[in-house]
Amino acid sequence: MSAQTSPWLTVQEAADRVRRHRNSVYKALWAEQAKLGSGLRGRQLVEPQGSWLIHVDDLDAWVAGEAPARRLRRSA
Numbered sequence: 001m002s003a004q005t006s007p008w009l010t011v012q013e014a015a016d017r018v019r020r021h022r023n024s025v026y027k028a029l030w031a032e033q034a035k036l037g038s039g040l041r042g043r044q045l046v047e048p049q050g051s052w053l054i055h056v057d058d059l060d061a062w063v064a065g066e067a068p069a070r071r072l073r074r075s076a
Helices: 011-018 022-033 056-064
Strands: 052-055
Touching: 011 022, 011 052, 022 052, 022 056, 052 056
Parallel strands: none
Antiparallel strands: none
C-alpha cells in the first residue's frame, strides 16, 4: 500500500519547491488576498495569524505567470 502525498504545501515547502525565499511566497499570498494583481492563491488555516497551505497546481500556475486554477469547494 503506497502512502498518498497531499497536494497541499506549507509556505516553506512551496518556497523550497520553486527555489524562492519564503518571504517571496508570503508577499504573493498577501497580494492575492488584497487583490493586487498576480498573487498566489492559498488557504489560511486560522485568521489572521494562521498557517498557510498552498495547492501545488496554484503554485505551478504562479511560477508560470498564469491565473490560479478554479476549483470547486467540497462541502463538509
